[in-house]
Structure formats: structure tokens, C-alpha cells
Amino acid sequence: MTILQVENLTMRFGGLTAVNNVSFTAQQGNITAIIGPNGAGKTTLFNCITGFYKPTSGGITIMHGKPLRLDKLPGHAIARKGRVARTFQNIRLFGGMTALENLLVAQHNKLQAATGFGVLGILGIGKYRAEERAAIERAKYWLAQTGLLERADDPAGALPYGAQRRLEIARAMCTEPVLLCLDEPAAGLNPRESAALNELLLNIRADGTSLLLIEHDMGVVMKISDHIVVLDHGKKIADGTPAEIRSDPHVIAAYLGEGDEGLEETETTL
Amino acid sequence: MAYALQQLVNGLTLGMIYGLIAVGYTMVYGIIGMINFAHGDVFMIGAFIGIIVLTALTGVTSVPLGLLAALIISAALCGVYGFSIERVAYRPLRGSFRLAPLISAIGMSILLENYVQTSQGALERAIPNLIPGGITLMQQDGFVVQLSWMQLAIVIVTLVVLGIFTYIVTRTPLGRAMRAVEQDAKMAALLGIDTSRTISITFIIGSALAAIAGVMFLLYYGVIDFYIGFNAGIKAFTAAVLGGIGSLPGAVLGGLLIGLIEAFWSGYATVAYKDAAVYSILAIVLMFMPSGLLGRHEVEKV
Amino acid sequence: MTRAVDMLKDAAAVAFFALLIFAPFLGLQLSDNDAGGLSLSARPALLAAAVGLTFLARIAMLLWHQYRPAAPNVHIAAAAQKSGKYIAPALLVFALVMPFLPGLPNAYIDLGVLIMTYVMLGWGLNIVVGLAGLLDLGYVAFYAVGAYSFALLATNFGLGFWECLPLAGILAACWGTFLGFPVLRLRGDYLAIVTLAFGEIIRLIITNWVSLTGGPNGITDIPRPTLFGLKFSMAGGPGTFAGFFGLDPHPSQRITFLYYIILALALLTNWVTMRLRRQPLGRAWEALREDETACRSLGINVRNTKLTAFAIGAMFGGFAGCFFAARDGFISPDSFTFMESATVLAIVVLGGAGSQLGVVLAACVMIGVPAMLQSLQIYRMLIFGAALVVIMVVKPRGFISTRRPTVALRKAKEIGAELIAQGRG
Numbered sequence: 001m002t003i004l005q006v007e008n009l010t011m012r013f014g015g016l017t018a019v020n021n022v023s024f025t026a027q028q029g030n031i032t033a034i035i036g037p038n039g040a041g042k043t044t045l046f047n048c049i050t051g052f053y054k055p056t057s058g059g060i061t062i063m064h065g066k067p068l069r070l071d072k073l074p075g076h077a078i079a080r081k082g083r084v085a086r087t088f089q090n091i092r093l094f095g096g097m098t099a100l101e102n103l104l105v106a107q108h109n110k111l112q113a114a115t116g117f118g119v120l121g122i123l124g125i126g127k128y129r130a131e132e133r134a135a136i137e138r139a140k141y142w143l144a145q146t147g148l149l150e151r152a153d154d155p156a157g158a159l160p161y162g163a164q165r166r167l168e169i170a171r172a173m174c175t176e177p178v179l180l181c182l183d184e185p186a187a188g189l190n191p192r193e194s195a196a197l198n199e200l201l202l203n204i205r206a207d208g209t210s211l212l213l214i215e216h217d218m219g220v221v222m223k224i225s226d227h228i229v230v231l232d233h234g235k236k237i238a239d240g241t242p243a244e245i246r247s248d249p250h251v252i253a254a255y256l257g258e259g260d261e262g263l264e265e266t267e268t269t270l
Numbered sequence: 271m272a273y274a275l276q277q278l279v280n281g282l283t284l285g286m287i288y289g290l291i292a293v294g295y296t297m298v299y300g301i302i303g304m305i306n307f308a309h310g311d312v313f314m315i316g317a318f319i320g321i322i323v324l325t326a327l328t329g330v331t332s333v334p335l336g337l338l339a340a341l342i343i344s345a346a347l348c349g350v351y352g353f354s355i356e357r358v359a360y361r362p363l364r365g366s367f368r369l370a371p372l373i374s375a376i377g378m379s380i381l382l383e384n385y386v387q388t389s390q391g392a393l394e395r396a397i398p399n400l401i402p403g404g405i406t407l408m409q410q411d412g413f414v415v416q417l418s419w420m421q422l423a424i425v426i427v428t429l430v431v432l433g434i435f436t437y438i439v440t441r442t443p444l445g446r447a448m449r450a451v452e453q454d455a456k457m458a459a460l461l462g463i464d465t466s467r468t469i470s471i472t473f474i475i476g477s478a479l480a481a482i483a484g485v486m487f488l489l490y491y492g493v494i495d496f497y498i499g500f501n502a503g504i505k506a507f508t509a510a511v512l513g514g515i516g517s518l519p520g521a522v523l524g525g526l527l528i529g530l531i532e533a534f535w536s537g538y539a540t541v542a543y544k545d546a547a548v549y550s551i552l553a554i555v556l557m558f559m560p561s562g563l564l565g566r567h568e569v570e571k572v
Numbered sequence: 573m574t575r576a577v578d579m580l581k582d583a584a585a586v587a588f589f590a591l592l593i594f595a596p597f598l599g600l601q602l603s604d605n606d607a608g609g610l611s612l613s614a615r616p617a618l619l620a621a622a623v624g625l626t627f628l629a630r631i632a633m634l635l636w637h638q639y640r641p642a643a644p645n646v647h648i649a650a651a652a653q654k655s656g657k658y659i660a661p662a663l664l665v666f667a668l669v670m671p672f673l674p675g676l677p678n679a680y681i682d683l684g685v686l687i688m689t690y691v692m693l694g695w696g697l698n699i700v701v702g703l704a705g706l707l708d709l710g711y712v713a714f715y716a717v718g719a720y721s722f723a724l725l726a727t728n729f730g731l732g733f734w735e736c737l738p739l740a741g742i743l744a745a746c747w748g749t750f751l752g753f754p755v756l757r758l759r760g761d762y763l764a765i766v767t768l769a770f771g772e773i774i775r776l777i778i779t780n781w782v783s784l785t786g787g788p789n790g791i792t793d794i795p796r797p798t799l800f801g802l803k804f805s806m807a808g809g810p811g812t813f814a815g816f817f818g819l820d821p822h823p824s825q826r827i828t829f830l831y832y833i834i835l836a837l838a839l840l841t842n843w844v845t846m847r848l849r850r851q852p853l854g855r856a857w858e859a860l861r862e863d864e865t866a867c868r869s870l871g872i873n874v875r876n877t878k879l880t881a882f883a884i885g886a887m888f889g890g891f892a893g894c895f896f897a898a899r900d901g902f903i904s905p906d907s908f909t910f911m912e913s914a915t916v917l918a919i920v921v922l923g924g925a926g927s928q929l930g931v932v933l934a935a936c937v938m939i940g941v942p943a944m945l946q947s948l949q950i951y952r953m954l955i956f957g958a959a960l961v962v963i964m965v966v967k968p969r970g971f972i973s974t975r976r977p978t979v980a981l982r983k984a985k986e987i988g989a990e991l992i993a994q995g996r997g
Contacts, residue, residue: 050869079871086869094862096992097855098977098985104852105859106870111852128851140981152981157991175870305761319596325610326600350592362965367994368760369701369921370968376914377960384954389597395610500910504768511765542780549769556762557754 002063003028003179003210004049009058011044018044020234021058026179026227028063031201031211033221035245036231037255042214043089043183045231049212050086050181051078064178080109085177087168089184095157099148099167102156103139104132106174111135142170146200162193166200173204180204182213186220198224222246230254272410277537278530279407283421283490285529286428290483291506292513292521293435294476300452300516301472304368307375308355310503311382312348312477316484317494318386319344321395333400337489341427344485345478352477353470361466379500386496394495397488424486431482432522435475439518448472452516501545508552514565523563527551575638583630590626591619598622660929667835671828681827685834685899687939689892692838694919694931696888699845701917702926703854704881705861705995706756707764710771711916713751714744714886716908718893720778723791723903733797733898737891744890745883752882756875760995771913779905790904794897796826797833804829834895841888842928848884850978857881858926861995915939918960924970925994933971 004026011019019041026032034042047053049060051073060070062082070082078084094102104111114131143149146166151159156167165185172180185201186194194217201224205211215221221228221242228245230238232254238245245251291313298306323340359378363371404418439445447468450458459465487502488494509528513520528548535547555563599619605611667688671681693715700708718740725731725739755766778785785791796804802813804826813825848854856877859867868874897903919938923930938959942952967973973989 052865075868076871076873079869088866088869092863092866092869094859094866096862096975096987097858098980098987100979100981101855101977104979105855105867105872108852108856108870108872112856115851115853136979136981149981153977153983153985155985155987155991171870299761305764315597321610322596322600322602322612325602325612328609328611347592347596350589354589354593359961359965363968367968368707369925369994370964372707372764373918373921374961374964376918377957377964380911380914380953380957381961382957384951384957386597388950388954390602393604395602397610504765504772507765508769511762515761540780543776546773546776549773552769553755553766556758556766560758560762562762 001028002026003030004032004212005059005061005063005067006045006049007059007061009045009048009060010056011041011048011053012056018234019048019055019231022231022234022236023058024229024236024239026210026212028178028210029205029208030226031205031213031224032227032229033225034212034214034229034231035216035218035221036237039233040231040254041234042231044234046086046181046183046212046214050084051075051082062179079175079177083176083178084181085172085175085179086181087165087172087183087185089187091161091164091168093156093164093168093171095155097156098153099143099156099159099170100136100139100152102167102171103142103174104135106171107135107138138174139170142173145173145203146170147196162189165189166197169200169204173209177209179210179212182211182215184214184216186215186217189217191219194220272408272413272415273537274534275407276413276415277533279415279417279421280537281530281533282526283424283529284532285526286425287483287486287490287525288502288506288509288528289522289525290428290431290479290486291502292509292525293432293518294479295506296510296513296515296518296521297448297472297476299510301448301455301469302360302364304360304371305375305507306360306473306476307372307503308359308378308382309476309480310501310506311379311499312351312355313480313484313487313502313506314494314496314499315351315382315386316344316348316477316481317488317498318390318395318484318496319347319481320485320488321397321494324397324400337400337423337485340485341482344481348477348481348484349474352473352480355477356470356473361469379503383496383499390496392496394493396493399492400489420489424490427482427486431479435479436518438475444468444471505545505548508548511562512552512555514562517562517564520562520564579631579634582634583627586630587623587627590623594619594622663929663932671824671831678824678827681824681831683940683943685827685831686943687935688831688834688838689896689899690916690919690935690939691932692834692841692892692895693889693916694923694935695838695841695845695928696885696892697916697920698885698923698926698928698931699848699857699888700881700885701920701995703845703849703861704857704878705993706878706881707760707995708767708882708885708913709764709910709917710767710769710774710913711885711889712908712910712912713767713771713774714748714889715893715896715912716774716778717744717747717886718890719897719903719908720785720791720893721890722894722897723794724784726795727791727793732795733894737894740894741887741890744893745887748883748886749879752879756878756882768910768913771910775905775908775910778908785905788905790902790906791897792902794901794903796901797829797898799829830895830899834899837891837895841891844884845928853877853880855978862993922963922967922970924972924974924989926975926992927970927972930970930972 002025006025007023009019009022010017022045034045036042044053048055049070051070052075055071061067062070062084064083068082070078070084073082094105097105111128111131114128140149143152146169148163148167148170151163156164159167169182169185186197189197198220201211225242228240228242229236230245230251237250237254238248291310295306295309298304298309320340323343324336327336327339355378359374360371363374399420401420401423404416404421407415407417409415439448447458447463450461450463451465451468455465487498505528506525509524510521511524512527513522513524531548531551532544535544539547599615601613601615602610603613670676670684693711697708697711700706721740721743722733722736725736751770755763758766779788781787799813802816805812805821812821819825856867856872859872860874860877864874896907915938919931919934922938923934942956945952945955948955969989974986975992976986977984
């Protein structure tokens with residue numbers, strides 16, 4: 001079943017066409033990866049899907065229950081109504097707040113609704129207490145999943161890099177998304193941390209959430225993706241399973257150019 | 271028609287003065303990202319130094335020579351003021367988040383205003399019109415549109431100064447260094463540019479421009495007191511924001527616009543609310559153009 | 573030896589700069605002469621003294637840098653941390669009993685009222701600047717709306733203080749929402765200038781709309797607060813506080829009453845803020861301050877969250893304004909200048925943005941100290957300005973530069989200032 005449908009998406013910045021008529025679908029319960037050489041338009045595409053840019057033309061639809069056009073929603077509604085969460089290339093945690101607090105902020109809308117416009121919450125009546133307890137339990141679950149339970153009370157800004165990346169994922173998951181979008185989640189991770197990341201992402205998929213990720217690390221991409229979309233110069237040049245992508249000559253050419261030195265090396269990597 | 275033309279003349283003259291101050295504001299903001307609240311008070315100090323020099327030279331009969339002396343001495347001393355202010359109140363806070371430098375700047379502004387007030391008294395000081403007379407541009411229904419020599423002198427001096435300044439910024443190594451530090455201070459430092467020195471020089475030049483504006487203001491209105499800096503400062507900052515903070519032509523444009531708004535509002539509505547009109551226009555412009563008229567639209571990298 | 577020579581050279585350079593800076597203003601004096609023009613007189617002694625003092629001060633500073641004890645800060649910080657738990661309750665107790673301390677002159681209670689007013693303003697602005705990270709340079713506007721609302725309602729419709737108090741807050745909050753709506757999406761410094769501009773617009777309106785506000789003369793005969801209908805009049809007799817309780821009328825009764833009103837209002841502000849901090853709303857404010865983009869990606873409606881901070885902050889400003897009008901029975905535009913906004917902002921920053929206790933300490937220092945230096949009246953603002961610069965340079969993060977998390981699995985640990993953002997708008 002399709003969870004995300006991108007149709008004829010084009011993004012132009014003045015004279016520069018960053019994304020050119022890209023279409024693809026992502027299946028529910030799959031891990032879909034978007035890859036391509038630098039400057040291919042991956043992050044732009046990503047930002048269009050997650051609501052940070054308004055596409056010049058084309059449509060992005062999330063199919064969970066009633067189909068919903070993501071490109072028509074205001075920024076904050078993407079997470080709320082569209083149930084699409086994301087992480088960032090340059091980690092954007094709330095550095096002055098603890099890991100636990102970060103995860104509670106992610107559950108803001110649910111908690112806010114329970115406070116009855118804030119007034120009941122201030123007075124201490126209503127279902128807020130119970131809701132907060134539930135939120136903390138959910139936070140604890142994701143802290144445990146990402147191996148951060150011990151560091152729940154540490155300020156997010158003081159965590160080591162790998163832990164910060166995982167915390168960002170945990171925070172995104174606390175919004176209970178149907179689609180989790182990850183922008184280069186493996187960037188800067190060593191092989192051991194990459195393997196742990198793979199396991200985490202596979203667990204998330206097993207829980208029922210679909211994933212969409214941009215990634216350069218072919219080890220991660222090839223190991224866990226069910227479906228790969230390849231971009232080059234803003235256009236989609238390939239779309240298929242890892243096995244199909246591995247042997248696609250267009251993809252190989254895009255990464256290397258026309259020459260065949262290092263062709264062997266790329267084939268081994270892919 | 272004639273009346274409108276007079277407001278236009280008045281507005282442009284005033285606008286040039288605001289533009290000069292605004293350029294200094296925007297330069298400093300561009301290079302270290304902070305609002306130099308004390309800038310308006312450097313303008314005020316420039317005006318006072320101007321009046322002191324002119325008073326000292328009372329015997330001198332050559333008006334241009336007197337004015338030139340006032341301009342040069344004021345600009346030079348205010349350069350020293352600007353340099354010292356940066357060293358004392360802002361440099362130690364560089365790299366700190368933005369609230370501390372802001373309060374420090376506000377404190378410096380209060381300090382400068384009261385420094386002048388306690389040392390020179392709170393009374394306003396006046397000088398006679400040094401360049402009387404002017405030319406008549408047109409007459410209509412008995413209303414005479416006057417372009418005074420004073421106004422002409424102000425416009426000419428301001429244009430010359432802005433011209434020199436533009437040359438420095440666009441054609442000299444110093445100007446290149448300033449623009450480099452403004453774009454990316456860390457990178458500029460890595461490339462061998464002495465960022466501290468560049469910042470100091472920016473402050474000195476900005477203060478000199480404010481001083482010249484101060485002397486012009488003194489000549490135009492003939493009356494100054496220790497509080498003119500606050501008002502002019504806010505207006506100049508408004509001008510810089512209106513034009514798009516960080517943009518030098520924007521600052522001049524903003525200054526001219528504010529001068530015109532003030533003149534036309536005073537001329538056609540009430541003088542009392544002219545400042546309110548300026549501030550309201552600022553709010554309206556920013557609502558529709560959040561980066562100002564000529565400002566660079568900052569696209570946040572996600 | 574060379575070090576001493578270097579120091580002397582450094583101080584001499586500084587003294588030379590001082591000479592250039594002080595020469596026009598200290599060395600010379602403008603005065604009106606008999607001919608109706610201006611003349612200059614020289615004050616070489618003053619100039620020499622100023623330059624000399626600068627020279628010596630610079631030497632002292634260099635010596636202190638050289639020989640100061642290494643890292644005393646660690647011990648002080650730890651001690652401060654431990655005692656921090658006791659400072660707040662101690663201050664609260666002191667505040668509660670202060671008016672009844674034996675032998676305390678009225679002037680001190682009056683000072684207490686003044687400080688408490690600024691504490692409340694500081695706590696109100698703290699919500700906007702400290703928690704949500706929005707740079708508001710025009711907070712005085714809400715103070716003015718509160719004060720003038722009460723004054724106008726009272727003098728035109730005969731309403732009393734207690735009726736007008738909630739109205740003043742609501743009106744200020746409305747004004748805050750109205751103002752905030754178009755401008756809250758602006759970047760930090762643009763927001764700063766626009767809020768400053770709005771503050772000035774309010775002041776210009778109340779100064780110039782004479783038929784409504786009385787213009788520069790202000791509004792007089794504003795009713796004073798009553799205690800369940802009992803007036804605090806010096807005349808005594810039925811219907812007054814003194815008469816009801818069978819006491820001799822004394823001015824301290826009214827001042828004490830006023831003191832407890834503002835104390836209660838301030839404590840209300842504090843309580844609401846502390847509660848909100850633990851609620852999703854307060855957490856969202858702090859998250860906004862840290863990273864607005866991340867908030868948006870988590871589904872938080874950034875605009876509404878900012879508006880709420882602005883409006884609630886405005887409401888407390890309105891309450892304070894209403895009280896201010898009632899305190900003197902008279903208001904005029906002079907009390908609502910940019911200086912007020914700047915002072916309150918300085919209190920918030922000096923306190924350590926976001927810290928409630930810090931605001932109290934900062935208000936005591938910034939309002940209390942100048943008030944006690946009345947003898948130096950003409951130099952008061954000069955010292956004030958200099959103090960702002962010095963304090964910021966020495967303690968850029970304010971008195972209390974740590975943040976306490978609002979929720980913890982095990983134990984809440986204070987988070988140091990280096991990690992806390994100050995907002996980008």
C-alpha cells in the first residue's frame with residue numbers, strides 16, 4: 001500500500017531548477033532511500049516533502065486514511081495532520097533542555113490539548129497529570145530504544161555526537177508519525193554506530209512506521225532499504241530495489257562520470 | 271504643488287542626514303551583528319564638538335574654513351569615541367549571545383547622554399545660521415519654494431562623503447576586508463584578515479559619518495541638546511531596517527524615505543505625530559517585506 | 573621590569589585616548605555669554621583630573637589582571653549553588669514581613685513598593701524575553717496601556733481599582749495580541765526595532781491625544797485601592813480603614829496596603845510563570861527559544877505559541893500599570909519612556925534571562941541602589957549607564973546563569989548557561 005506519493009515535483013529557485021519533474025511512490029512499512037551525487041537535489045526534495053519549501057509545481061500526498069496533500073499544509077501541520085516527522089542534517093536539538101524534556105516537547109500537541117487551553121493545567125485539575133505520565137512513559141520507551149535512558153536528565157547539548165543523532169530520531173518518533181524522514185542519519189557515525197543505527201531503523205520499521213531517508217553511506221542504504229530512488233541533477237534516474245540499483249549503468253555513470261577508472265571500486269561499494 | 275515641492279526639498283535634506291547616520295548603523299550591524307544603540311549618541315557628540323569648534327573659532331571670518339574645521343575635528347574625535355566604545359563595551363562581549371551586548375550598548379548610550387548633560391549642562395545650545403539665504407525654485411500663489419544654501423551645502427557634503435565612503439568600501443583592500451568579515455568572519459580570519467582591526471576601523475568610519483551628520487544637523491536646525499541622539503538614533507535605525515539592515519544603499523534609501531515621510535507628514539498633517547507616522551510606516555513595510563526594502567532575504571539553511 | 577614598562581606604556585596610551593575623549597566636554601565648557609551667543613571657558617584642572625584618574629584606573633586594572641587569585645570562581649559557584657536553595661525562601665519571608673520591621677521609615681516601604689513593581693515587570697518581560705526568546709524593546713507600551721486604561725475607566729466611569737485590575741490586564745493582553753500578530757514572524761533584531769517603535773507610538777499617542785489622555789499633564793485624581801470598600805484616608809472616621817479598626821490614621825497604613833497589593837500581584841505573576849514552565853506551553857516557549865525550526869517540524873504552531881507568550885507577558889505588564897496608576901493617583905507620559913523598557917530589559921538580562929530569582933536580585937540592585945544614592949542625584953543616570961556596561965562586561969550571562977529542567981526521571985540537574993540559547997527572534 002502506498003504511503004507517500006510524489007507527483008511531478010518541481011522546485012525552482014530563480015533560474016536554478018533544483019528538482020525537475022520528480023515522481024515516485026513510497027510503500028507503507030518500507031524503508032525508502034533517496035540517493036544521488038552531491039547537488040542532485042536530494043535535500044531540496046526532502047525539504048519540499050517535509051514542508052520547508054513550497055514546491056513550484058507538482059504534488060506530494062500522504063496516504064494514511066484520507067489522502068492529504070502535504071504541499072498544501074502550513075509548516076507545523078505537516079507533523080500534526082500529515083503525521084510526517086523529520087530529522088535534520090545539522091542536528092537541531094534543544095540544547096539547553098534535557099533529553100527527556102526534548103522528547104516531551106515533541107508530544108506538545110497532545111499534552112496541550114489535555115491542559116484545556118492551559119488554564120486547567122495551571123490550576124492542576126483535569127486530565128493533564130495522567131497525560132503527562134503517559135507522555136513520560138512514551139519518552140522512556142524511545143530513550144530505551146535509542147540507548148539513552150541513562151542520559152535522560154542530561155542536557156541535550158552536552159551529549160556526544162552519536163547520542164545527539166539518536167536523540168533526534170527518538171524525538172521525531174515521539175510525535176507518533178506514520179512516515180519518518182531522516183536527513184543523512186548516518187553522517188559522522190563510525191561503523192559501530194552505523195550498525196546500531198541500522199538496527200534502530202529496522203526496529204522502527206518493524207513497529208509499523210514507514211521511513212524515508214537521504215543517505216550517502218552506501219553501507220546503510222544497501223543493507224536496510226527496501227526501495228531506492230536515485231536523483232542526479234534534479235532528475236530521477238533510477239527507481240527500484242537495491243539489487244536493481246546496484247547494477248543500473250545510469251546510476252554508476254552518475255556517481256563516476258563517463259570514465260571507467262574506479263568502476264570496479266564503485267561496483268564493490270554498491 | 272509648490273507646497274509639496276518645498277516639503278520634498280526639506281524632506282530630502284533631512285533624509286540625507288538620517289541616511290548618513292543609518293549607514294553607520296548598518297555597517298556595524300552587518301559586521302558584528304549587533305545593534306549599536308550608542309551610535310545615535312555619537313551623532314549627538316559630533317554635533318556638540320561641532321558647536322564647540324565653531325564657538326572656539328568665533329573670530330574666524332571665513333565660514334567654509336570654519337565649517338571644514340568643525341567637520342574634520344568632529345569626525346576625527348568621534349572616530350576616537352567610536353573606537354573606544356567598541357573596545358570598552360562591545361569587544362569583551364564578542365562571541366557572547368546577543369542580549370548582553372545589547373544591554374551594554376543601551377548602558378553606553380545612557381552613559382554618553384548623561385556625560386554630555388553633566389559636563390555641559392542640560393540646556394540647549396544655539397548658533398546663528400551660518401549660511402543664510404538661498405535660491406527661489408519657484409513661486410505659486412504667493413508661496414515661495416526656497417532651496418537654502420544651507421540645504422544645498424548639506425546635500426553636497428553628504429553626497430561627497432557618501433561617495434568617498436562608497437569608494438572605500440568597493441575599491442580598497444580595507445573595504446574588501448570589511449565586506450569579507452561581514453559575510454563570514456571566521457573564514458576571513460583564516461584567510462589572514464585581521465578581523466579585530468577591521469571591526470575597529472568599521473566603528474571609526476561609522477562614527478565619523480555620524481559626526482558629520484551631527485555637524486550638518488547642527489547647521490540645519492541651529493539648536494542642539496544632549497537628547498537629540500536618542501531620537502535620531504531610533505530614526506536612523508528605523509531607516510537602516512527599512513532599507514534592509516546590512517545593505518548600505520538600503521540605509522541611504524531608508525534615510526531619504528524617513529526624511530520625506532517626516533516632511534510630508536509635518537507639512538500636511540500634524541507635526542505632533544510625525545514620529546508616530548515614521549514608526550507606523552516601518553511596521554507596515556516590515557509586515558510585507560520582512561527583510562526591508564533592499565535587504566537580503568535570509569533563507570535559513572535547513 | 574619590562575612588564576612594568578609595558579604596563580606604563582599601555583596606561584599612557586589609554587590616558588592619551590582619554591585626553592582626546594574628555595578634552596571637548598570636560599576640558600571646555602560652553603556657556604551663554606552676554607552678547608547672546610556662546611563662549612568657551614577652559615577647565616584644565618577637571619581635564620587633568622579625569623585623564624589622571626583614567627591612567628591610574630588602567631594601571632589598577634592591569635595589576636589586577638596580573639595578580640588576581642586563580643579560579644576563585646569554582647568555589648564561589650559551588651557555594652552559591654548550595655545557598656541558592658535558601659536565598660529564595662529567605663527573600664520571600666523578608667518580603668512578607670518587611671513593613672512590620674520595627675523602626676522602618678516609610679521611605680523604605682515605598683522603596684519596597686517600587687522594587688516590587690519592577691520585579692513584577694521583570695517577571696512579566698521574562699516570559700517574553702527569557703522564556704520565549706523574543707526580543708521586546710517596547711514593554712513599556714503594555715505598562716502604559718494598563719495604567720491609562722485604569723485611569724480613564726476610573727475618571728470617566730467611576731470604576732474602582734479592583735474592578736479595573738482585570739480589565740487593565742485584558743486590555744493589555746489584547747493590545748499585545750494585536751501588536752504581536754503582524755510582527756512576531758520577524759527576525760530577532762527587526763522584532764526589536766518594531767517593538768521599540770510601538771512603545772514610542774504609544775507614548776506619542778498618550779502625549780498628543782490631549783482630549784482623551786490629558787496630554788503631557790496626564791490624568792489626576794485616580795482613585796486609590798480600597799480594602800473591601802474601606803478607604804485609606806488621613807481623615808479617619810467611618811468608611812475608612814483607620815476608622816473601622818479604631819486606629820489613628822497614619823500614612824504608613826496606606827503604603828503598607830499598597831505594598832501588599834503589589835507583592836500579591838508579583839507573587840501571582842511568579843506562580844503563573846512557574847506553573848506554565850512545567851506545562852507544555854512553557855516548555856514550548858523554551859523550545860522556541862532554542863530552535864524555532866525544530867519546533868515547527870514537531871508540529872508546534874510557532875506563531876500562536878509566540879503570540880501567547882507576548883499576550884501573557886503583556887497582561888502582567890498591564891496589571892503592573894494599573895497598580896502604578898493607583899499608587900500615585902496620578903500618571904503622565906513621562907513615566908512611560910523607552911528608559912522604562914530598557915530598565916526592565918536590563919533587569920531581565922542582568923538577572924539571567926529565564927531565572928525568576930535572578931530578576932528579584934537584579935531589581936534590588938538596579939532600582940534599590942540608585943534610590944539609595946539620592947545624594948548623587950545628578951550623577952545617578954551617569955552611574956546607572958556605566959554600571960550597565962560594567963556589569964554586562966563582567967557577567968554577560970547575568971546573576972543566575974543556570975537553568976533548572978522542569979521534569980526529570982531521576983534528579984533534575986542545573987544546566988549551565990553555555991548550552992542555553994538566547995533566541996533568534
